Amino acid sequence: MRIAHVCTAHGFGHTTRQMALARELTKRGHQICLFSAAKRLLEKELFELEWTFLVSDVGLVQSDSLTIDLKATQLKLESMCSEEYRTKMGQHFKGFDLIIVDASPIAMQAAHEQDIPVIAVSNFDWAWIYEHYPPLLSWAEIFRNWQLKHDSLCLPPGPGLFYFKSVQNVDMVCRSAKPHPLKPKSILVSFGGFGLQQIENLLPQIEGVTWIFAPPNPAPQRADFLYVQDVPYRDLIAGSDIVFSKAGYGICTETARSGCHVMLLERCNFPEAKSLEDFVRQRGGIILPDLRDNRKRLRQHIHQAVLDLFKQPKPLALGSNGTANTADTIEDWLNKIL
Incomplete structure (x- = not known):
């Protein structure tokens, strides 16, 4: 069967989890093409399956990893939700037997208009996210209508899925x-493609600790900083003692897979963040207050969190067997509808 995986343009974890699912379905004899806007990630990871660059939705426009721009989001929605854009996107989907969508409502509607079966696979849905922002309520209603036509599979951890058949x-x-392999007491600093302005100025110097940076973050300059290139990011996560990041599905699951310590900078204005932060907290991780307006205090919080985490045993590594189990569910669903 020919299957397309369509990833939202917002965030690291949507594409990485669909990469994993695509690989698993390929092992089972399916022909796969992944559609994603994460070109740099796919190239860096040397993703071996067929893939096509596609911006399938807006998500939330951000100026950095923790700051959203609702006005810019509205402007992009006007153009990307148009019938013209959906029709153009739908042309990419012709010839596929199934579209797995994570979790772009625009892609769901584009596939529906081409009469191609759709199943959503995600840990949240954009209609629910948009309900939290008054300027986006009209778009939330449109997205609910587009999503309710389709079945869905809900991934943990996350707030869940709400508006599907x-x-x-x-x-x-x-x-x-x-x-x-990294030095003992290595901490990976991971704030995604959006980065975080002057993050290196927030990091305290701690005896024996090495702060690890990797592309797409720029290379900072300090004796206790190490810049690592040409290493798959998932392997850097697995090799780190601590990962310092913000709540996102990719970081939360890939650290859980490998049993890394985690400290997160809280994301107060992102609706899905609380459930992810709770998941990390339950596994012994630490959520730091967003005190970027008081760098001295935030640096102190980071310093103490590092010391506290190194006193604790590492959390249980969960592994990645869930990917195969989810692929089983997709194949069961296909057998029912075909």
Whole structure:
């Protein structure tokens, strides 16, 4: 069967989990093409399956990893939700037997208009996200109508799926990894493609600790900083003692897969963040207050969190078997509808 995986343009974890799911379905004899806007990620990871660059939705426009721009989001929605854009997107989907969407409502509607079966696979839906922002309420209603035509599989951890014809809970999906050898007490600084302005100025110097940076973050300059290139990011995560990041599905699941310590900078204005932060907290991780307006205090919080985490045993590594289990569910669903 020919299957397309269509990833939202917002965030690291949507594409990484669909990469894992695509690889698993390929093992079972399906022909796969992944559609994503994460060109740099796919190239850096040397993703071996067929893929096509596609911006399938807006998500939330951000100026950095923790700051959203609702006005810019509205402007992009006007153009990307148009019938013209959907029709153009739908042309990409012709010839596929199934579209797995994570979790662009625009892509769902574009596939529906081409009479191609759709199943959503995600840990949240954009209609629910948009309900939290008054300027986006009209778009939330449009997205609800587009999503309600389709069945869905709900991935943990996350707030869940709310506006679909059906919702079935499945297992955590993430990539497998081989730990990259790093110095003892290495902390990976991971704030995604959006970065975080002057993050290096927030990091305290701690005896024996090495702060690890990797592309797409720029290379900072300090004796206790190490810049690592040409290593798959999933392997850097697996090789780190601590990962310092913000709440996102990719980081939360890939650290859980490998049993890394985690400290997150809180994301107060992102609706899906609380459920992810709760997941990390339950596994012994630490959520730091967003005190970027008081760098001295934030630096102190980071310093103490690092010391506290190194006193604790590492959390249980969950592995990546959930990917195969979720692929089983997709194949079962296909057998029912075909």
